Amino acid sequence: MLQWIADNPRIFTVALQNHLWISAAALAAVLAIALPLGLALTRRRALAGAAIGIVNVLRTVPSLALLVIMLPVLGTGFLPSVVALTLYGLPALLLNTYTGLTEVDRDIVDAARGQGFSDRQVMTRIEIPLALPVVFAGVRTAAVQIVSAATLAAFIGGGGLGELITSGMANFNFPQLVAGALAVALLALAVELAFAALEWVMTRSTGLRD
Amino acid sequence: MSWLVENYDRLLVALWEHIQLVGVGLAISLALGLPLGVVAARRPGFAVFILLVSGALYTVPALAIFALLIPYLGLGFWPAIVALVAYALLIIIRNVSTGLRQVSPDILDAAQGMGYGPMRRLFAIELPLAMPVIVAGIRITVVTQVSVATVAAFINAGGLGDIIFQGITQDFGEKVVIGAVATSALAVACDEALRRIEMRLRAAQADAL
Amino acid sequence: MIRLEAVSKMFPGAARPAVDALDLEVPSGRTCVLIGPSGCGKTTTMRMVNRLIEPSAGRIIVEGEDVTTVDPVGLRRRIGYVIQQVGLFPHMTIADNVAAVPRLLGWPEARIRERSAEMLSLVGLEPGQFLSRHPRHLSGGQRQRVGVARALAADPPVMLMDEPFGAIDPIVRGRLQEEFLDILRRLKKTVILVTHDIDEAIRMGDLVAIMRDGRLVQYDAPERLLAAPADGFVADFVGADRALRRLSLLRAMDVAEPGESGGLRLPGSLSARDVLSALLAEGRDVATILDGEGRAAGTLTLAAIQRLSVLDNPHPDGTGRA
Ligand SMILES: Nc1ncnc2c1ncn2[C@@H]1O[C@H](COP(=O)(O)OP(=O)(O)OP(=O)(O)O)[C@@H](O)[C@H]1O
Ligand SMILES: [Mg+2]
Numbered sequence: 001m002l003q004w005i006a007d008n009p010r011i012f013t014v015a016l017q018n019h020l021w022i023s024a025a026a027l028a029a030v031l032a033i034a035l036p037l038g039l040a041l042t043r044r045r046a047l048a049g050a051a052i053g054i055v056n057v058l059r060t061v062p063s064l065a066l067l068v069i070m071l072p073v074l075g076t077g078f079l080p081s082v083v084a085l086t087l088y089g090l091p092a093l094l095l096n097t098y099t100g101l102t103e104v105d106r107d108i109v110d111a112a113r114g115q116g117f118s119d120r121q122v123m124t125r126i127e128i129p130l131a132l133p134v135v136f137a138g139v140r141t142a143a144v145q146i147v148s149a150a151t152l153a154a155f156i157g158g159g160g161l162g163e164l165i166t167s168g169m170a171n172f173n174f175p176q177l178v179a180g181a182l183a184v185a186l187l188a189l190a191v192e193l194a195f196a197a198l199e200w201v202m203t204r205s206t207g208l209r210d
Numbered sequence: 211m212s213w214l215v216e217n218y219d220r221l222l223v224a225l226w227e228h229i230q231l232v233g234v235g236l237a238i239s240l241a242l243g244l245p246l247g248v249v250a251a252r253r254p255g256f257a258v259f260i261l262l263v264s265g266a267l268y269t270v271p272a273l274a275i276f277a278l279l280i281p282y283l284g285l286g287f288w289p290a291i292v293a294l295v296a297y298a299l300l301i302i303i304r305n306v307s308t309g310l311r312q313v314s315p316d317i318l319d320a321a322q323g324m325g326y327g328p329m330r331r332l333f334a335i336e337l338p339l340a341m342p343v344i345v346a347g348i349r350i351t352v353v354t355q356v357s358v359a360t361v362a363a364f365i366n367a368g369g370l371g372d373i374i375f376q377g378i379t380q381d382f383g384e385k386v387v388i389g390a391v392a393t394s395a396l397a398v399a400c401d402e403a404l405r406r407i408e409m410r411l412r413a414a415q416a417d418a419l
Numbered sequence: 420m421i422r423l424e425a426v427s428k429m430f431p432g433a434a435r436p437a438v439d440a441l442d443l444e445v446p447s448g449r450t451c452v453l454i455g456p457s458g459c460g461k462t463t464t465m466r467m468v469n470r471l472i473e474p475s476a477g478r479i480i481v482e483g484e485d486v487t488t489v490d491p492v493g494l495r496r497r498i499g500y501v502i503q504q505v506g507l508f509p510h511m512t513i514a515d516n517v518a519a520v521p522r523l524l525g526w527p528e529a530r531i532r533e534r535s536a537e538m539l540s541l542v543g544l545e546p547g548q549f550l551s552r553h554p555r556h557l558s559g560g561q562r563q564r565v566g567v568a569r570a571l572a573a574d575p576p577v578m579l580m581d582e583p584f585g586a587i588d589p590i591v592r593g594r595l596q597e598e599f600l601d602i603l604r605r606l607k608k609t610v611i612l613v614t615h616d617i618d619e620a621i622r623m624g625d626l627v628a629i630m631r632d633g634r635l636v637q638y639d640a641p642e643r644l645l646a647a648p649a650d651g652f653v654a655d656f657v658g659a660d661r662a663l664r665r666l667s668l669l670r671a672m673d674v675a676e677p678g679e680s681g682g683l684r685l686p687g688s689l690s691a692r693d694v695l696s697a698l699l700a701e702g703r704d705v706a707t708i709l710d711g712e713g714r715a716a717g718t719l720t721l722a723a724i725q726r727l728s729v730l731d732n733p734h735p736d737g738t739g740r741a
Contacts, residue, residue, distance in 0.1 A: 061397060061398070062360045064357070064393070065357075065389075065394045066394075068386050069386075069387055071386050071387070072383030072386070105504075107505075107506045108507075110502065110506060111500070111504075111505070111506025112519075113495070114469060114471055114502070114506075115523070116492050116495035116496030116520060116523055117492075117523065129510045130510055149271070151271040151274060155378055162271075165273055165277045168277075169280075174280070177277050177280065180277065181273070181277035182274070184270075184274045185275075185278070188271060189266060192265075207512065207553055208509060
């Protein structure tokens with residue numbers, strides 16, 4: 001693997017950069033959609049049931065199916081890959097945001113309101129901080145799922161490390177195939193570990209754990 | 211839809227191959243996972259090890275696993291099964307051991323007091339009580355395997371992924387979508403069926419206790 | 420002062436009002452205890468005072484202002500609020516919990532810090548030891564102490580307390596009741612306290628309001644309630660053993676008869692009920708009651724205690740009418 005990377009540094013770095021770009025863009029989109037949406041759903045319980053039903057179906061759709069299903073509509077390349085990966089990562093964060101917020105102890109919210117916290121202050125100072133550990137666990141799951149599934153973006157022309165695997169296969173270039181596979185496996189593990197560490201630091205800083 | 215009308219038999223063949231991949235993968239995973247899960251329930255150290263490995267393996271993309279197996283196992287059905295079992299085994303072991311460890315010590319104590327031997331106790335009391343958690347594990351496993359098996363077409367293992375990949379190489383959008391919809395439908399159907407079984411088991415247990 | 424005038428609450432879809440044309444006045448600096456069967460509307464009544472629940476009809480006046488005409492958030496910052504589940508904020512230190520309302524009110528930080536420490540000492544917690552801890556490291560009793568410190572922090576004239584001792588184990592409960600009573604009296608707070616426990620009502624209330632089905636059945640000082648229950652419901656509620664409860668309201672010092680005897684020597688700060696149980700436990704029939712300096716101040720005999728327990732209690736069978 002190292003030998004092939006040393007021999008083809010440009011191909012490798014372009015693939016890695018692409019992978020990270022697609023993943024980062026999708027994760028950013030997931031954050032931008034799931035956090036406000038999850039918050040809004042806690043204020044509209046009637047809609048929440050339906051939304052969670054849809055998200056639960058979305059969650060079971062296989063990653064490859066999700067990536068290719070919009071092919072005729074969106075075509076191939078960077079953007080369709082980001083759209084598909086956003087849909088793939090969305091359920092984890094949306095569900096965790098929603099449950100994290102709804103599972104905040106009602107007595108604590110009642111005490112806050114009774115002390116004279118306004119609705120906004122209850123949300124920003126009590127509900128959101130208390131939901132943060134669960135929300136962040138959702139961010140971590142979404143991030144790992146996206147980085148992992150981004151490998152399949154190669155099939156719809158999104159590039160990324162998966163491309164090393166597919167073209168390695170097509171050209172019987174096994175060193176390249178193995179290099180791509182190992183790189184993506186290590187990247188996924190690294191993301192998992194990095195977010196786990198971040199989660200640990202964050203949870204401690206909320207004061208909820210020692 | 212014209213492709214589907216003319217080639218529904220090819221879709222059915224692919225579906226059958228897909229079910230075979232998942233079915234054989236699940237059967238092997240259960241055969242290995244159930245006894246190992248019992249061991250993990252008795253040995254916390256082993257359980258922690260399984261948890262760590264399953265956590266790590268779960269993050270590794272399916273395509274990478276298939277690619278890494280090629281140099282050792284080549285292409286086709288059985289290499290795909292190896293990857294499917296690798297993903298599934300750890301979930302099964304994890305859920306069997308948590309399910310067993312959740313059985314109330316009072317119940318186990320009562321069983322022992324009534325003269326159940328360790329084996330009788332395991333089969334007559336512990337496994338039935340752990341069944342909802344075990345089925346929950348099977349549900350996660352099956353959904354994961356339906357997804358992973360789609361990618362298995364990459365190493366010529368057949369299944370619905372084949373239709374998707376053919377569609378992509380032939381630049382035939384309809385075929386891609388049909389393959390994707392069929393896999394999604396299979397995953398959702400399996401999930402729903404197993405969810406119902408799980409709910410029924412839980413309800414039955416709640417009634418009984 | 421808190422005054423409720425014909426206050427009603429009809430929850431949507433309910434068959435009958437949870438609170439039904441309730442009139443209640445709590446004079447300044449007094450503690451009013453609401454008591455009654457589960458579901459009779461105690462919590463609803465209390466939560467209408469700080470508008471966590473909006474009344475359907477009637478007026479509520481707190482410290483001269485009609486609560487329905489003011490901003491509820493500002494109103495709540497002027498009313499202390501303590502609940503059974505305490506509701507401390509788990510992600511904040513004890514210092515930040517106690518400082519919550521002063522912060523909302525924009526007090527300067529230095530004053531907030533000073534105040535938090537003062538409040539903790541007031542409720543019997545060593546500030547140096549507790550300020551930087553998180554609620555999860557406290558016992559149930561300590562948590563409720565912090566809950567009260569938090570409610571008192573911005574010095575509200577009025578306090579609402581919903582079963583503040585409900586989740587505290589019985590051994591700690593008695594002490595906490597004594598201490599909180601002392602604090603609330605000393606600070607001259609006007610208090611509405613909800614409880615399920617008739618002993619607590621009698622011990623803590625200047626006035627006790629017995630409720631049933633959203634209405635007031637009797638509103639009286641505890642002695643009057645025990646001596647002259649308005650009807651059979653109240654008599655049942657205060658219990659067949661209300662003679663003993665009456666004794667618990669009498670201080671041995673105040674009811675001792677002149678003289679001295681060789682018997683048991685007991686401090687005058689005990690209640691007549693405590694003296695009775697000490698006499699019964701020791702198998703004696705007379706005790707010498709001591710004053711604050713430990714000098715004999717009088718005696719109490721079993722017979723005298725017995726007389727006290729039935730004095731001006733016209734319905735010893737617990738069923739009559741006053
Ligand atoms: N938010 C609500 N919506 C509908 N009904 C309610 C609501 N809150 C209370 N109720 C009803 O109003 C009645 C009075 O309830 P409340 O909580 O005031 O009783 P309580 O005297 O405090 O009882 P407890 O001693 O059990 O705490 C009950 O019948 C209750 O079911
Ligand atoms: Mg109540």
